[in-house]
Amino acid sequence: MPQKSSRSRLAALAVCAGAVVGANQVHASELVFWSVWNEPEPQAVALRKIMSAYSQKHPETSFKVVWNGRQNQTKLRGALQAGIPVDLMDADADQLAGGLQMDGLGYDLTGELTGETKSAFLPGVLDLYAVKGHYIQFPYIYNTVNFWYNKDLLKKVGGSVPATFDELLSLCRTTRKAGKDALVIEGNVGFYNVLYFSNYLERLKGSGAVVKAFEDKSGAGWSDPAVLAAAKASRAVWDAGCIAADAPGFQYPAGQQTIAQGDTLGELVASWLPTELSESTGKDFSWGAFNFPAVADGKGKATDLEVGLLSFMVLKNSAHPKEAASFLNDVIGEDSQKILVAEGGVGVPRRGVAWPAALADGQTAAANATALSPFGGGLTTAYPEFTSNVLHPEFNKMFLGKTTPEEFVSTLVAKTKEYWDSHK
Amino acid sequence: MRSSQIVSFLKRSASYLVVGFWSIFSVFFVLWIILASLKKTRDLFGSPWSLPDNPVFGNYVKTWISNRFGDYFLNSFIVVNVSVVSILLVSVPAAYVLSRGNFRGQRALSNFIASGMGVPFPLLFVPLFVIMATLRLIDTLTGLTIVYVALSIPFTIYVLEGFFSSLPSELESAAIMDGCTDFEVFRWVMLPLAAPGIATVAILNFIGLWNEYQLSLVLINSPEKRTLSLGIYSLITSMQYSGGDWAGLFAGVTIVMVPTIALFIALSEKMISGITMGGVK
Known part of the structure; x- marks a missing residue:
């Protein structure tokens, strides 16, 4: 009897465990990210840390990064034509707005951004490149x-x-x-x-x-x-x-x-x-x-203020747009933004995160900006x-x-x- | 001294003056780049004409390791050497047949191949990209090598045809009378005679492909597959937004220059004799 009892307990445990696993089962996704940075650059170092931290918090998400450098957008066009899958990319916001965004190749992030994300940005930043209230690109580096x-x-x-x-x-x-x-x-x-x-x-x-x-x-x-x-x-x-x-x-x-x-x-x-x-x-x-x-x-x-931002964009044909958007919600988080400042040495669009000392006056200008327009x-x-x-x-x-x-x-x-x- | 001798002397002096000035100009800038690669960025702009106080060899280490020029060097080395060997394997026999063979359509075929030299590379970007993507050879060093070989063949055949045409036909006839087959004539008689010409096209192709940028930019995406010219470009563009390591850039330029200069030093005599030989028909 004790044997039978322990068997039934084990069976019950297995069923419960299965149910728990089933409830939490998620599909592992690898986000393919093509970047405007070269691998040794400090901004790339910062992004690697941010992605690594994100993968630790979300083990179901991993990243495959191609560090293309400044030709990123040009190379991406070729890749898209050739059917190479890319989920996420980053570029100079102006070039992106006049390039892939203008060509309608960006995924509409409007419904994916949390309220917390939207309110985290310094004044005017998220709206600067919005099209009729729709957010296509996601600024993460701020230059004044x-x-x-x-x-x-x-x-x-x-x-x-x-x-x-x-x-x-x-x-x-x-x-x-x-x-x-x-x-x-x-x-x-x-x-x-x-x-x-x-x-x-x-x-x-x-x-x-x-x-x-x-x-x-x-x-x-x-x-x-x-x-x-x-x-x-x-x-x-x-x-x-x-x-x-x-x-x-x-x-x-x-x-x-x-x-x-x-x-x-x-x-x-x-x-x-x-x-x-x-x-x-x-x-x-x-x-x-x-x-x-x-x-x-x-x-x-x-x-x-005129500004020069750098932005992420989720590609319209991404296989994992929601996962990519979830990552972007994390990028504007305080921890990620602090990593960008400390490792990348750049100004960031999140309120309340101190920029590097050399850029302190830039941060003041950004915080006090009454209107923003793009570079030039x-x-x-x-x-x-x-x-x-x-x-x-x-x-x-x-x-x-x-x-x-x-x-x-x-x-x-x-x-x-x-x-x-x-x-x- | 007769007036014709004076005129000849003046002409020669003028030639030496032009060539001498050009040589000094070239050597000066090569030396300047090498010296710049051994300075700190601040000194490079603060005192551009001075010798480096304490040579900073770390610029080379940083460029070779951190900026992955070691990988790019290896990629370039493999792609260019395989390309040059393949180009010669295809072009040498083709040029021999086109210059010495006697068959219908020989001239038309020769002109057709030579016309390939007139096609500007940028016109080929889109079709090449589509073809290589279809063949799943995009973003591969194999694909880049195939494109290099294909696009270098017209020039190589055109130049080698000139060399083969300049060789005396009596040697061929003698070899045939001695019982050689067509292939044996080519392999044992004409090929050794054409060696200076082959060395010339090998060097010209090596230098051209070593410095090639546009095609590799279009066909290569992954950073680990970059060639040296793409590496240099990524280093230049990363000066914007990041800390401008201009001295490191000059270290990269020096690394790119070394193989071509070494090749010139080693094979310049052969190349000159090849060019002069091919020029006489």
Whole structure:
């Protein structure tokens, strides 16, 4: 009898165990992730840690990562054509918005993001690339566009952070008197240089002014006096001696290296600059950042911000979209975001997570942002073809003194009309 | 000195001047790259023309190990060597037959193969990608090797045809009279005579494929299968957003340059004799 009893108990246990296993049974899924990072980069190191931590919490999910580097989106297009399965990818948010997202290849995350996830983001970040309230891409690295400068040098030349554009020009003169240059540019990087134009125009007319000017299909949007004023202000930084006379000859990264060498105060660029220069500056370099200053009679606020984000996107044809979305909910979690800061050395979009010390002013700008627009005013995102073929090269010509602001504006008017006539 | 001698002297001096200036220019930049690879990034931009104070050999270690240039070097080495051998195996007999054979459509076939040189590679990206994906050879070093071989054959045959045409036909006739078969004539008489020409095309193909970038970018996805040129490109692009290790980049460039320079040094005489030989028909 005791034997029979123990057998029945064992049988009962087995049935119960089976029931429990059955209730918890989940299909193991391997998420295929194609990344914009190269394997040795610190951001890749951070992502590996985040994925590993996620797999520990969710043993049913594993990751297969292809570290493609910056050609990720281009390579992904080929892979999709060849039928190679990919669940998740990441890229520069602007390029993604004008690329795979615009082509409708992203999975709609709107129903997959938890309330906690949506409320975790700093103001405006998640909505910046949303299409009619639908979230297709998921920002996870946050770069702010500001003047990034050497705090010690600012002190040494006796300058102070400018609040207005006139004060910026005055700072240039002060810096020049001290034998240094206030600002530097890269002669061959049109999409950096155009920041003077887009930021000034947005300060005058408000956030989104660049796209708005372009979307007048007659081209007349550029005839607004504010556009000419923004173009003239861009030239004014040269006339005030802000930038060294030989700077047009600088090819990336020659310009920014002058900041590390202590010859120049700063540059109008995004918050990746301290990281890019870390090999040259060392860890003790005293970085500061200030927003593009206010302009007289401007509608835009000095706290409006242009940003450069990096985002994940779940592919529309992913075999595991819900699992991928679940991972994204984890990426914005406090632990994951702290790993990105500590290991990746980047700014992050989650509220309340401290950015690396060198980027502290960037975080302040992000936290106080009253309006966000994409890098360069958003035209790259919405109309990449016009931006790269017309706006950037034409602006650069004017900025470097080869054409006048008036010629620049009239070219924009004519080319915009041409664009819309051919895109009816 | 007669006036013709003066003119000849001046012409020769001008040639030496141009070639000398070009050589100094080239050697200077190769040396500059090597010296740059031994500096810290800060010194590279701060004092670009100075010699490195304390050579930083760690740049090479970092590039070779952390940036996986060791793997990329091996991939390039395998793909390029297998490609060059395969190209020669196909092209040498083909060029011999096309230059010495006598059959209908010989000229048309020769011109058809030569026309392959005129097709720009970018036009082939999409069809190549689709074909290789269909054959399940996309993202494989085997697939890349096959494409390299296929696209290098027209040039190689075209050049080798010139070499074979320049060889005296009397030697062939003598060998046939001695009882050699067509294959024996090719193997034991013409092939050794064409050795300088074969060395030339081997070197030219090696250098061309060693530095090839576009096709490998299209056909290779996985980082572990990257060739050196893709490795260099990924290193350049990673300068944005990440800490710009420019000195490490120059270490990578030096690693890429070494095999081609070594090959030139070892085989330059053969190559020059091959080129001059092929030029005389």
